[in-house]
Amino acid sequence: MYSLIVPVYMNEGSIGELVQALEGMQAELDQPLEVVFVVDGSPDASYTELKRRLPQAAFASQLISHSRNFGSFAAIRTGFIAARGSYFAVMAADLQEPPELAAQFFRQLARDEHDVLIGTRDSRQDPWSSRLASRLFWGAYRRLINRSIPSGGVDVFACNREFRDQLIALGESNSSLIGLLFWLGFRRGTVRYERQLRRHGKSAWTLRRKLKYMTDSVFSFSDLPIRILLLLGLFGTGMAVLIGLAVLLARLTLGPVVPGYAATMTTVLLFGGLNALGLGIIGAYVWRAFANTQNRPLAVVMKSEEFSGATR
Known part of the structure; x- marks a missing residue:
């Protein structure tokens, strides 16, 4: 079984397209798909929309709700703990990462050539201001914390059960998920993709969150x-x-x-x-x-x- 973890925060407008896209991905896969949605204290109607659509969806799913907003890392960790598959992938609910990328992750992991796969962006269909901010952020991350990070950053990844078990065993608070992915090691591979334009809502990845993530990464993985x-x-x-x-x-x-x-x-x-x-x-x-x-x-x-x- 394949398990897909989808953190959800302020994604009410994209829920319908997201469920349809996941149904299409289930039809392409050679094994059953389980999707774990983790609503991370979202103030909109994301939870209500998912609860309405999931009983009729053509894939098995879990719908988990946090008591408040704990952050995307906490949501991903909750999804990993609840998931029951042999292979796991993470996908954003805003559809900026194409769903076929997760299917590609699963097929490559099933060949047992890698323990963890990192999605690296060739390009991104975002406004120039977003591209500039991302370039500056990940450039500073690479220079200050870990030079192994892809130049376009890391938004999605997939792993097998062995890697998942080690990742959720690291119960560090105020840490960096990306830093932990590269700190763990294992057999790591990359998959290139093009980031899509966001069609619904507004990104919650604000300057304040970026600065907090950067400081958490610096103090957790660098002297x-x-x-x-x-x-x-x-x-x-x-x-x-x-x-x-x-x-x-x-x-x-x-x-x-x-x-x-x-x-x-x-x-x-x-x-x-x-x-x-x-x-x-x-x-x-x-x-x-x-x-x-x-x-x-x-x-x-x-x-x-x-x-x-x-x-x-």
Whole structure:
């Protein structure tokens, strides 16, 4: 059996087309398809639309609802835990990733040549502003965190049961799904595709969410902030030594001098700022370590229903 996980958030307008597309994909597959929809606290009527359409759909499905919005990573993890297949794929509900891509994932995984497949974008039919923002975001991600990430980023992936089991065993909060995919290793392959234009709704992938995802990734998979702080500390120490030598030389050659107020204040503010920066960076790491010791669930399931699929 193939299991497809679909996180749902603000996708009311695309539900009808999504169900039709998945019915077409079921007809092409050589094994039964199970689709796990995880409504991640969506404030629109996405859950109602799915509950109305799924009993008549030509594929088996599960409809799970989170008690609030926990984020796409938590929704994907919930879907992985509930899914019963041998091979698993993730697909967005906005249809920007073509459904045939998931079918291609399943066929390649069934050949047992890879444990995890990453969808890499050749191009994207998005406005230029969205393309520019994506290019900047994933460029920074590759440079700061992991150079193995495809230049177009990662939006969809698929894996076998062994990889799935290891992924859901990593119960880290405030982490990065993409970072975990590449950290786990296994036999990894790529599948190229063209990202489609979004026809319904507006993306929830806002600048604020991008910044949070970037900081979570940096603090979970990189020691870059610590190294930057160390370099700033070394630079500040070096400047302090040079200024001290300059003051000593002036004292020996020119006699007593009155310290400059501007220079004093600049030095105090510089090192005060460095101290605040250091405390902030250390605090970010300590907070994430503390959050992982609380053992809170990464998501809370409020409702869960199953549909066997209509016979046609």
